[in-house]
Amino acid sequence: MDFDLMITSFPKLLGATVITLKLLSASIFFGLFLGLFFAILRLNKNIFINKFAYGYSYIFRGTPLLVQIFIIYFGLGQIEYLRTTFLWIILKEPYWCAIIAFTLNTGAYTSEILRSAFQTIKPGVIEAGKSLGISNKIIFYKIQIPIAIRQSLPAYGNEIILMMKGTSLASTVTLMDLTGVAKYIISTTFKPIEVFIVAGGIYLFMTFIIHNVIKYLEKKYSFQQ
Amino acid sequence: MELLAFGKTGWGDELFYATLMTIAVSVSAMLIGFIFALIFTPLKLSKYKFLNLIGNFYTTVIRGVPELLVIYLFFFGGSGAIMYVASIFGYYEYIEINAFITGSMAIGIISGAYSTEVFRGAIQSIDKGQFEAAKVLGINKFGQFYKIILPQMLRLAIPNLSNVWQITLKDTSLISVTGLVEIMRQSYIAAGSTRDPLFFYSFAAVLYLLLTYVSMKFINKLEARYSRGY
Known part of the structure; x- marks a missing residue:
């Protein structure tokens, strides 16, 4: 055990954690909206819209995240037309490519979580809203969405933790996130166990925090208060 | 399409063998995972606090740390650990472990943590009377x-194990960082030499979709077979 290495690498790894957290928060933020959007499409009665939303979630849940990042980072740059548009400013940056890939990925899982939450809402709740003369739009935004969010909190918490682990793939497109820096230190010092303990500890700490925040929110928004 | 031709001109045969490699790694990782699950599930359910602690430590750490980090640990630390053990027995030559074994072990340990949780859940949902009846029969x-x-547990566990299988299958793409030529690595090589990454990575995505689709069909059949008594 090389404790000196563990102590000297800790600040470096902590610095890299900032990038991990930035990637995570950005992709979770955009992914939630994307997921909500596709969950609503899934509930649409039009078969084409429905199939489109299903296809999106099927493709992004059925392929590895690594493939998705590589297609966006290495693949899209190949299209000549894209290079001439303003999109290229975003797509040439590995940082934004990673965020786009993570957002699309977590959006697919989030849409499934929200869809099942919407479907488990008791019809009586919606009927009660209707009988009170509340418009369909307000029933959706003020009744269905809050219940669905409450319903999906445990599964969504898991998804956030999975996404946090997913951000480690950013290191494959040259970003120096927590895993990227950990790999760099391992490959220069050949002390994998020490670095793993420190980097893994930081990841576990983040998992612990996310887990407890979700638990707190679950309690706060539970039906029995 | 000529990019996918079999033989020397295309990448068809290379990608075909790479797909077989992905399947081989996934299956062996899943089996290694089962072995880990069979060891750690009893620990997690044990009435001794210390054994509980070991079981919980395994599942918490592995499920809370990114897969890629575990793979790096095995990739960089695997041969060092084996050499250390060998040195105790007086063998000091350099030992290099095969990328396939390193990869299957790394993914297997990850998949084992998920399988352990699935088994634990399945055992806990078995009727208590079954345990008591077994005890009474001596x-x-x-x-x-x-x-x-x-x-009995297997039947309850199959739907969740199919999720673990999907996770394992997708995780094998991460082994490409160690240089094992599976779908992802082969696509990387092909994309590099033809300068056509969009095509090859999209094709890799199609291959993974195909694998998940076929395995889902297979698992559904398995599920139907195991629950025929119900």
Whole structure:
């Protein structure tokens, strides 16, 4: 055990954690909206819209995240037309490519979580809203969405933790996130166990925090208060 | 399309063998995972606090740390650990472990943590009477677990195990960082030499979709077979 290495690498790894957290928060933020959007499409009665939303979630849940990042980072740059548009400013940056890939990925899982939450809402709740003369739009935004969010909190918490682990793939497109820096230190010092303990500890700490925040929110928004 | 031709001109045969490699790694990782699950599930359910602690430590750490980090640990630390053990027995030559073994072990340990959770959940949902009946019949602890509980548990565990299988299958793409030529690595090589990454990575995505689709069909059949008594 090389404790000196563990102590000297800790600040470096902590610095890299900032990038991990930035990637995570950005992709979770955009992914939630994307997921909500596709969950609503899934509930649409039009078969084409429905199939489109299903296809999106099927493709992004059925392929590895690594493939998705590589297609966006290495693949899209190949299209000549894209290079001439303003999109290229975003797509040439590995940082934004990673965020786009993570957002699309977590959006697919989030849409499934929200869809099942919407479907488990008791019809009586919606009927009660209707009988009170509340418009369909307000029933959706003020009744269905809050219940669905409450319903999906445990599964969504898991998804956030999975996404946090997913951000480690950013290191494959040259970003120096927590895993990227950990790999760099391992490959220069050949002390994998020490670095793993420190980097893994930081990841576990983040998992612990996310887990407890979700638990707190679950309690706060539970039906029995 | 000529990019996918078989033989020397295209990448068809290379990608075909790479797909077989992905399947081989996934299957062996899943089996290694089962072995880990069979060791750690009893620990997690044990009434001794210390054994509980070991079981919980395994599942918490592996499920809370990114897969890629575990793979790096095995990739960089695997041969060092083996050499250390060998040095105790007086063997000091350099030992290099095969990328396939390193990869399957790394993914296997990850998949094992998920399988452990699935098994634990399945065992806990088995009727208590089954345990009591086994005890009354005087079957020993080992027999109780492996002959009575395990067969019943498998039926309950299959739907969740199919999720674990999907995760494992997708995780094998991460082994490409160690240089093992599976779908992802082969696509990387092909994309590099033809300068056509969009095509090859999209094709890799199609291959993964195909694998998940086919395995889902297979698992559904398996599920139907195991629940035929119900």
